[in-house]
Amino acid sequence: MTRNGPLALLYHALFVVFMLAPIVIVCIVAFTPEGYLSLPTHGLSLRWFRTIAQYPEFIRAFWVSIWLGALSSAIALSLSVPAALAIARYRFKGRDALATLFMSPLMIPPVVLGIAFLRFFSLVGLGGTFVGLVLSHVVIVFPFALRLTLASAVGMDRAIEQAAVSLGASDWTVFRRVTLPLILPGLVSGWALAFIQSFDEVTMTVFVAAPGTETLPVRMFLYIQDNIDPLVTSVSASVIALTAIALVALDRLYGLERLLAGRGINEP
Amino acid sequence: MSFLVLRELKKTYGDFVAVEALSLDVQRGEFISLLGPSGCGKTTTLQMVAGFVEPTGGAILLDGHDLVAMKPSRRGLGVVFQSYALFPHMTAAENVAFGLEMQKVGRAERDERVRNALELVGLGGFAERYPRRMSGGQQQRVALARALVIRPHVLLLDEPLSNLDAKLREEMQIELRQIQRTVGTTTILVTHDQSEAMALSDRIVVMNGGRVEQIAAPQEAYERPATPFVAGFLGKTNELSGTARVEGGETRVVIADGRWASRRPIDGAVIASVRPEKIAFADCAAGRLTGLVKTRIFQGNHWLYRIETLAGQVFVIRQNGGEPMPAENDKVGLTWRPEDMALRAADGRR
Numbered sequence: 054m055t056r057n058g059p060l061a062l063l064y065h066a067l068f069v070v071f072m073l074a075p076i077v078i079v080c081i082v083a084f085t086p087e088g089y090l091s092l093p094t095h096g097l098s099l100r101w102f103r104t105i106a107q108y109p110e111f112i113r114a115f116w117v118s119i120w121l122g123a124l125s126s127a128i129a130l131s132l133s134v135p136a137a138l139a140i141a142r143y144r145f146k147g148r149d150a151l152a153t154l155f156m157s158p159l160m161i162p163p164v165v166l167g168i169a170f171l172r173f174f175s176l177v178g179l180g181g182t183f184v185g186l187v188l189s190h191v192v193i194v195f196p197f198a199l200r201l202t203l204a205s206a207v208g209m210d211r212a213i214e215q216a217a218v219s220l221g222a223s224d225w226t227v228f229r230r231v232t233l234p235l236i237l238p239g240l241v242s243g244w245a246l247a248f249i250q251s252f253d254e255v256t257m258t259v260f261v262a263a264p265g266t267e268t269l270p271v272r273m274f275l276y277i278q279d280n281i282d283p284l285v286t287s288v289s290a291s292v293i294a295l296t297a298i299a300l301v302a303l304d305r306l307y308g309l310e311r312l313l314a315g316r317g318i319n320e321p
Numbered sequence: 322m323s324f325l326v327l328r329e330l331k332k333t334y335g336d337f338v339a340v341e342a343l344s345l346d347v348q349r350g351e352f353i354s355l356l357g358p359s360g361c362g363k364t365t366t367l368q369m370v371a372g373f374v375e376p377t378g379g380a381i382l383l384d385g386h387d388l389v390a391m392k393p394s395r396r397g398l399g400v401v402f403q404s405y406a407l408f409p410h411m412t413a414a415e416n417v418a419f420g421l422e423m424q425k426v427g428r429a430e431r432d433e434r435v436r437n438a439l440e441l442v443g444l445g446g447f448a449e450r451y452p453r454r455m456s457g458g459q460q461q462r463v464a465l466a467r468a469l470v471i472r473p474h475v476l477l478l479d480e481p482l483s484n485l486d487a488k489l490r491e492e493m494q495i496e497l498r499q500i501q502r503t504v505g506t507t508t509i510l511v512t513h514d515q516s517e518a519m520a521l522s523d524r525i526v527v528m529n530g531g532r533v534e535q536i537a538a539p540q541e542a543y544e545r546p547a548t549p550f551v552a553g554f555l556g557k558t559n560e561l562s563g564t565a566r567v568e569g570g571e572t573r574v575v576i577a578d579g580r581w582a583s584r585r586p587i588d589g590a591v592i593a594s595v596r597p598e599k600i601a602f603a604d605c606a607a608g609r610l611t612g613l614v615k616t617r618i619f620q621g622n623h624w625l626y627r628i629e630t631l632a633g634q635v636f637v638i639r640q641n642g643g644e645p646m647p648a649e650n651d652k653v654g655l656t657w658r659p660e661d662m663a664l665r666a667a668d669g670r671r
């Protein structure tokens with residue numbers, strides 16, 4: 054490994070500061086005792102964290118986001134497995150077209166998708182429902198789930214499955230006992246990435262969500278349109294804290310580097 | 322009828338012929354090697370037997386039953402892949418047990434057979450190891466145990482030793498041969514290494530460009546190669562141009578200043594193919610092929626000579642027996658027995 058020169062170090066340092074500064078500032082502002090957005094100059098206070106409790110719609114929106122992310126990611130992932138295996142293994146007519154189609158939600162502006170879903174769902178009677186929200190998020194996160202599933206399906210040695218077949222395993226047994234365990238790390242990473250995408254999505258969700266099915270980011274977005282008090286910063290700080298706890302737990306259980314790289318538990 | 326029969330087996334990819342009309346009869350318990358350079362269709366042939374590649378034409382019969390119509394999972398063949406293809410999320414014992422689970426073998430018998438199989442390949446103490454914690458040679462043995470434990474009708478090995486270093490490869494060759502003898506499983510090995518094929522097999526199938534060049538016992542293929550390709554592929558050989566004339570029941574062969582009498586009735590321009598280790602040094606008597614020693618290389622148990630003769634350069638290998646040997650720039654005569662010389666017509670007729 055080569056060592057970084059001073060310029061490269063400076064560059065990395067500036068980059069990290071640039072990335073972290075907004076997060077750090079939000080977290081500090083969350084502890085302000087004042088009634089407006091300001092850096093706490095005299096003393097820290099938990100005032101705005103206590104205020105969250107007076108807004109049950111934030112708590113509810115948080116749970117909507119969690120369930121929405123978990124469900125839509127799981128559905129997208131289970132759809133991505135057969136798609137990834139087919140694309141990774143077989144050369145067939147329209148294979149490239151199919152792969153492009155699956156990736157296309159990435160290329161459509163979320164605003165356009167949002168308006169399209171709004172119209173579509175109200176036509177089929179799903180307007181403002183949680184089901185509609187889940188369906189729209191499945192579409193949004195599918196490319197991310199497919200990406201990582203595809204990466205692990207492509208990286209797998211076909212001979213391992215052939216070995217199982219030669220030992221007498223049926224197609225389903227091969228999938229359950231060999232294929233699935235081997236692509237599982239990719240699936241876990243894909244689910245995590247999809248979850249983050251779903252949790253994060255505002256632009257499209259604003260159009261699809263209705264009162265009662267608002268996600269946390271949408272709730273916050275609507276709130277800061279009318280109010281400029283530090284409540285959103287304390288909500289943000291809470292989410293950041295939960296994320297940090299989740300990451301530490303994941304790292305302990307599984308190894309974060311592995312998770313993000315989609316690498317197997319079996320690889321060194 | 323033979324145990325395993327490949328009849329006119331053929332595989333094409335578009336216009337490209339990967340395997341062309343391959344016919345082979347394998348006896349029960351026999352060890353057969355498919356030998357040839359990379360890309361000659363060995364793996365394709367093996368995969369057609371295993372069922373992972375569908376033949377374009379021809380038939381495969383196992384004990385009289387049509388294999389092609391049978392699903393790969395029903396064929397009951399043991400396959401060892403070049404990459405070993407162990408299940409990385411299972412221990413050595415779990416890997417070996419997999420095939421028995423598929424056969425619904427009971428718990429007690431399964432454990433017993435897994436233990437025996439691991440003992441057989443010398444891995445008795447490694448049952449609980451994961452493949453990633455094993456060396457290449459050990460993984461190789463697990464793969465072998467996994468294939469053998471199901472008591473396969475035929476064992477198929479695709480370059481199983483090519484990922485091992487030279488010393489380990491030699492050890493594993495001896496071991497593989499011994500295990501195959503002990504278990505008696507009919508075996509087909511794919512390799513591009515001629516010494517491996519010769520060391521292990523009862524018979525060798527020499528392949529080139531999708532075609533079979535010769536099917537013969539190792540020594541026979543080496544001593545009496547059917548084609549120039551076989552002669553060249555199975556070790557070094559000298560190819561010398563000369564003339565032959567049938568004269569009173571005998572063929573007189575002339576190569577530059579050397580003369581031989583042969584029993585092979587052949588007339589006209591010929592190519593004589595002689596293995597370097599069959600050539601002996603002698604004095605420069607009349608009627609003997611003579612030459613000048615250009616280089617002499619000591620290789621421990623033998624000497625490698627390059628001799629410049631009127632018929633071109635000739636390689637000679639002599640055992641290092643301790644006696645004095647010709648030095649560089651010595652003038653020497655070269656002799657070999659007529660039966661050590663394979664003659665063919667220079668224009669390609671056989």
Ligand SMILES: Nc1ncnc2c1ncn2[C@@H]1O[C@H](COP(=O)(O)OP(=O)(O)O)[C@@H](O)[C@H]1O
Nearest residue numbers: 334337339357358359360361362363364365366
């Ligand atoms: N799926 C395939 N599509 C096209 N050509 C193939 C395919 N599989 C093998 N071949 C070609 O067939 C020839 C024989 O391959 P193979 O049997 O793997 O050779 P080897 O003797 O090295 O094992 C090679 O030239 C290879 O490129």
Ligand SMILES: [Mg+2]
Nearest residue numbers: 363364365480
């Ligand atoms: Mg091959």
